Amino acid sequence: MTVPLPDHALLRIAVDGPAVAAFTTRRGGVSAGPFASLNLGRSGGGDDPEAVFANRRAVCAAMGVDPGDAMMLTQVHGADVHRVAEGDTPRGRGVGTFDGWPEADALVCDRPGVLLAVLAADCVPVLLWHREHPRVGAVHAGWRGLVGGVVENAVAAVGDPGRLGAAVGPCIGPCHYPVSADVRDTFAGRFGDAVVRGEAVDLRAATRVALTTAGVSAAAITDAGGCTACHADVFYSHRASGGTTGRHAGLVVARG
Numbered sequence: 001m002t003v004p005l006p007d008h009a010l011l012r013i014a015v016d017g018p019a020v021a022a023f024t025t026r027r028g029g030v031s032a033g034p035f036a037s038l039n040l041g042r043s044g045g046g047d048d049p050e051a052v053f054a055n056r057r058a059v060c061a062a063m064g065v066d067p068g069d070a071m072m073l074t075q076v077h078g079a080d081v082h083r084v085a086e087g088d089t090p091r092g093r094g095v096g097t098f099d100g101w102p103e104a105d106a107l108v109c110d111r112p113g114v115l116l117a118v119l120a121a122d123c124v125p126v127l128l129w130h131r132e133h134p135r136v137g138a139v140h141a142g143w144r145g146l147v148g149g150v151v152e153n154a155v156a157a158v159g160d161p162g163r164l165g166a167a168v169g170p171c172i173g174p175c176h177y178p179v180s181a182d183v184r185d186t187f188a189g190r191f192g193d194a195v196v197r198g199e200a201v202d203l204r205a206a207t208r209v210a211l212t213t214a215g216v217s218a219a220a221i222t223d224a225g226g227c228t229a230c231h232a233d234v235f236y237s238h239r240a241s242g243g244t245t246g247r248h249a250g251l252v253v254a255r256g
């Protein structure tokens with residue numbers, strides 16, 4: 001049986017189109033210890049798989065989706081986009097234990113009712129939706145993915161960027177993200193000097209530049225969640241935890 005999530009487990013996004021979008025927090029799930037409590041990831045190492053699968057089922061229920069219609073990825077910090085095709089979803093393949101997800105860092109889909117989920121714990125989860133048509137996307141963008149163009153690639157794959165809405169979810173802020181001079185220089189060259197803040201880079205600001213460069217209107221971008229390391233009680237933060245932690249998710253589903 002799936003225990004319903006409390007309302008504060010999800011940050012629901014106001015969507016101006018035929019889609020439902022949300023970011024999960026770490027609240028309201030069944031995982032324990034450093035993974036407490038709504039861990040949706042299997043890559044952090046050490047969490048009980050049954051707890052992760054119970055959390056995934058609870059999130060699907062909260063989004064009104066059968067777990068057999070939920071798509072995830074084997075995220076590799078690249079820039080590839082996976083377009084969901086007939087037969088990709090785990091329906092009929094043993095949802096509880098299914099882990100054979102495609103390798104990519106963005107999902108796009110034009111099939112109503114398929115939930116797209118990307119995982120993060122400091123990286124930027126980005127959600128995309130078309131304002132008129134049931135077309136959605138979900139992106140996992142760390143610094144490598146941002147530089148590689150995963151956000152622009154996902155916008156192009158959903159298509160019609162001037163008619164898209166976007167939500168940029170909880171991610172590590174420049175307050176907690178010092179990086180090497182090489183990475184700062186790469187970001188300045190790629191996204192402009194304004195995304196470099198002292199020793200740090202601002203992943204959220206770079207994501208916004210990537211979205212608008214790809215053609216998404218600045219007015220159509222919603223910010224949600226703040227800095228994961230500042231709010232490590234609400235979200236998972238790889239840096240704030242020292243590395244042993246869970247994953248929250250960005251979630252979007254098109255409605256027909």
Ligand SMILES: [Zn+2]
Pocket residue numbers: 172173174175176227228229230231
């Ligand atoms: Zn911070």
